[in-house]
Amino acid sequence: MEEGKEPVTTTVVSRSSQSRGLPQRLIQLLALFLVFCFAISLFSIYMIRKTGVVTTVTSAIPILQPCVVEQPKDDLDRWIMPPSNLIHTMSDEELFWRASFVPQLKKYPFARVPKIAFMFLTKGPLPLAPLWERFFNGHKLLYSIYVHSLPSYEARFPFTSVFYGRQIPSQVAEWGRMSMCDAERRLLANALLDISNEYFVLVSESCIPVYNFTVTYRYITRSKYSFMGAFDDPGPFGRGRYNPNMLPEVNISQWRKGSQWFEVNRKLASIIISDVTFYPKFQEFCRPACYVDEHYFPTLLTIRASNLIANRSLTWVDWSRGGAHPATFGANDVTEEFMKKLHEGRECFYNDKPSSVCDLFARKFAPSTLPRLQLLAPKFLGY
Ligand SMILES: *[C@@H]1O[C@H](CO)[C@@H](O)[C@H](O)[C@H]1NC(C)=O
Ligand SMILES: *[C@@H]1O[C@H](CO)[C@@H](O)[C@H](O)[C@H]1NC(C)=O
Ligand SMILES: *[C@@H]1O[C@H](CO)[C@@H](O)[C@H](O)[C@H]1NC(C)=O
Numbered sequence: 001m002e003e004g005k006e007p008v009t010t011t012v013v014s015r016s017s018q019s020r021g022l023p024q025r026l027i028q029l030l031a032l033f034l035v036f037c038f039a040i041s042l043f044s045i046y047m048i049r050k051t052g053v054v055t056t057v058t059s060a061i062p063i064l065q066p067c068v069v070e071q072p073k074d075d076l077d078r079w080i081m082p083p084s085n086l087i088h089t090m091s092d093e094e095l096f097w098r099a100s101f102v103p104q105l106k107k108y109p110f111a112r113v114p115k116i117a118f119m120f121l122t123k124g125p126l127p128l129a130p131l132w133e134r135f136f137n138g139h140k141l142l143y144s145i146y147v148h149s150l151p152s153y154e155a156r157f158p159f160t161s162v163f164y165g166r167q168i169p170s171q172v173a174e175w176g177r178m179s180m181c182d183a184e185r186r187l188l189a190n191a192l193l194d195i196s197n198e199y200f201v202l203v204s205e206s207c208i209p210v211y212n213f214t215v216t217y218r219y220i221t222r223s224k225y226s227f228m229g230a231f232d233d234p235g236p237f238g239r240g241r242y243n244p245n246m247l248p249e250v251n252i253s254q255w256r257k258g259s260q261w262f263e264v265n266r267k268l269a270s271i272i273i274s275d276v277t278f279y280p281k282f283q284e285f286c287r288p289a290c291y292v293d294e295h296y297f298p299t300l301l302t303i304r305a306s307n308l309i310a311n312r313s314l315t316w317v318d319w320s321r322g323g324a325h326p327a328t329f330g331a332n333d334v335t336e337e338f339m340k341k342l343h344e345g346r347e348c349f350y351n352d353k354p355s356s357v358c359d360l361f362a363r364k365f366a367p368s369t370l371p372r373l374q375l376l377a378p379k380f381l382g383y
Contacts, residue, residue: 326364
């Protein structure tokens, strides 16, 4: 109302100084207009006093009404609805604190369908995205997707893509450095914010699923153990990287090595993001040549939850060509013979029993393999 008054006074002032120059007719019109404005103001004040501002606003802008209805303030939904937008301005410290909330009652008071969170740790683009789209197709309620790429990379997925709007706030992550573990913890923490996520799978842009979604979901959700690769390597690239300064938190017989591509359940994900005991030790005493991303999670979970991990990864890589890095497959490698081998010749333990289904994912596949993989996936991978 105060805004409405201002023009009135200024107009009155200007009228008194300029009235002689104005024609009679115009002054009359102006006065009439002022009276009209004043009447409207009085009427508005009266209406607001009588009916209350809120009702006036909502009845005047009916479009707002559905929004108000969709956000019941004291409903359980407030706690169980996933965040509508993955972009937030929380710092890592704030994010990890928020993500560390754990319900004390194990029974959920609502129908909860456990989802698998697929966490893509990438540099930039996802060249094999079309293959993953096909893998996810038709299973909307059973998975969620999170993508951590270099902050400088701007993702451009179409609205219809399963990757659309699934990028989380990221920071630079370097191989072998603590920043890589931070990126993985950041993915876990963001995924933990959605209470329906029960399983957390870390994959990269060069990974492919080796079985269809149905098989993958059943395998992960029915496993007694989480799949964290962890073994005691007596050689220079295993125990050789242990630093006695990590005592007393970590001794040499607890030191583990493993692949960074893991699958963990909610409980282990919480342990990982809320660890403050081992993190500073690794940060300080696992120097670049230590390759902290190969040791921190395997060692942490071996100490904190050794009875809950299978000590093996779900992701197959080919080390047979030797060298410091596993083989990267190109278009010419992806033959029918090769595809058959992705399911054959495996032996492992699944729920303490021998199994021939061991790896649900495989890497590393170059972008050039996409057409061949799309052609052969229906017959050999079942999707
Ligand atoms: C390492 O610590 C564990 C648990 O505290 C203990 O059982 C084990 O004997 C220790 N090993 C060595 C070599 O000190
Ligand atoms: C994994 O290794 C730990 C020792 O590091 C062991 O206690 C645990 O039983 C192993 N898990 C399985 C499933 O064998
Ligand atoms: C998934 O793959 C399995 C075996 O690989 C097959 O029996 C099943 O029909 C496939 N499911 C779908 C939905 O295609």
